[in-house]
Amino acid sequence: MISLITLLLPAVLLLTVRLLHNWGKLKTVPGPIAASFSDFWRAFYMYKGKLRSKLAELHQKHGTLVRYGINCVSISDPAAITTIYASRAKFTSADSYKTLIGVSNGKEVYTVISAPDQLHAALRRSVAGAFTPTAVLDYEKYIDQTIPELLEELEKRKTFDFAEMMTFYSMDTASHFAFSETLGCLRSGSDVGNMIGTVRERFLYWGRWGSLPHLERLIYRNPITLHLPRTPSNMVKLAASKLQTRITELSKSSDNEEKKDDLLQRYLDASTRYPDTLNTTGIVGMLMSTISGAGDTTAGTVGATFYYLLKNPDTLTKLRMELRDAGVPLIPTYGQIRDLPYLDAVIKEAMRLFPLINLPLERVVPDGGVTIAGHFFRQGTTLGVLPSVIHRNEAVFGEDVEAFRPDRWLEAGPEKLRMMEAAHMGFSRGKRACLGQHIALLQMKKLIPALVMKMDVSVTLYLPAGNDELMSS
DSSP states (O other): OOOHHHHHHHHHHHHHHHHHHHHHHTTTSOSOHHHHHOTHHHHHHHHTTOHHHHHHHHHHHHOSEEEEETTEEEEOOTHHHHHHHOTTOOOEEOGGGGGGOEEETTEEEOOTTTSOHHHHHHHHHHHGGGGSTTGGGGGHHHHHHHHHHHHHHHHTOSSOOHHHHHHHHHHHHHHHHHHSOOOOHHHHTSOGGGHHHHHHHHHHHHHHHTTOHHHHHHHHSSTTGGGSOOOOOHHHHHHHHHHHHHHHHHHHSOTTSOOOOSHHHHHHHHHTTOTTTSSHHHHHHHHHHHHHHHTHHHHHHHHHHHHHHHHSHHHHHHHHHHHHHTTOOSSOOHHHHTTOHHHHHHHHHHHHHSOSOOSOEEEEOOTTOEEETTEEEOTTOEEEEOHHHHTTOHHHHOTTTTSOOTTHHHHOOHHHHHHHHHHOOBTBOGGGSOTTHHHHHHHHHHHHHHHHHHOOOOOEEEOOTTOOOEEEO
């Protein structure tokens, strides 16, 4: 009779060999020993929402390079940004992005974030004209319609959750320039259709499974589960409904009728030139990217900006003085506030201290390998730069990197400013940089002055469980 030990011994040996193989891949890169054996270390901290702070701690301990997975290295050298993320770099997106791919009718549905590199490039080419600095000015009128509604709602309240109201505003504005209609979050004071919840759940899913993409695919994208009936998300339903309505409207309109100039119309116009890329599924994916990218993320940056302004009253006073000296009205045109230096510095500084990206922007080393920070990485290694770590590099931003000091962007000489700009990753970098960054800046540069000029806001800081500092006003 075969003993239990005889049965288990081969399994133990195989496991030991596998663990040693994992450890040996990047054994010369410092980091937690558990992270070198299994990606479950990384998955644990991502699930807890603590990977960013943990990596910052590890970089303080180990320096420029930190191993945080079997095949993953975080790099804090600003020079690595150009090597890894430059538009001409041959690095490709990591498997962690694949967990963001949607599924509908047994097929995978890509957005700009989740699309593999070749499709991502095709999507960007097809809609690039809708996101140029000039093109986004056509969407200014939608922002001008939503800001008064926000101010009106804020005036009704003595106290309010600032982050929540900014999210309602951002989602309504995003739907405005996506398909010329508001979601109605501000009017109702609620998450209409659970759109905000859908966006957040999508990114939480990324956090839960991004470290274990192969396991996620095995569980949720195997040949059986991939074809199981799935209820489309509310956002997919909304995007598909708006697309079908617009197609119907266009079929009934005459050639002389003026078309809408929202993003949906621009996607439809572009689909005539790129029918394979911007088919029905492609347009739905782009609308989803538009709403999720322009909604919660813009709100987060605006909320962070006011958090720092209110904690540093001198900066708020200085910004208010710049706006008054420039004669900025309550709802300015973009031309009136586009080049205000202190406003620009405030936004950059807020994005430096509070980047919304909580994990390294992972890319895979191409054929031939690469040398970064004096270390050679073989083909297939996943490298990434964590914005919050780079943004606190004292050699670039000064010894007071933890301070909110917009003046650092105005005092810097040309060479210092170039270094700071090159290390700033608020909108990511390279060929996967945020497609809607010009829209985001348009929104923020119009909304922040309106709030500063209109509202006399006081702030209440409190320390809830977990010792995270939050703001209510």
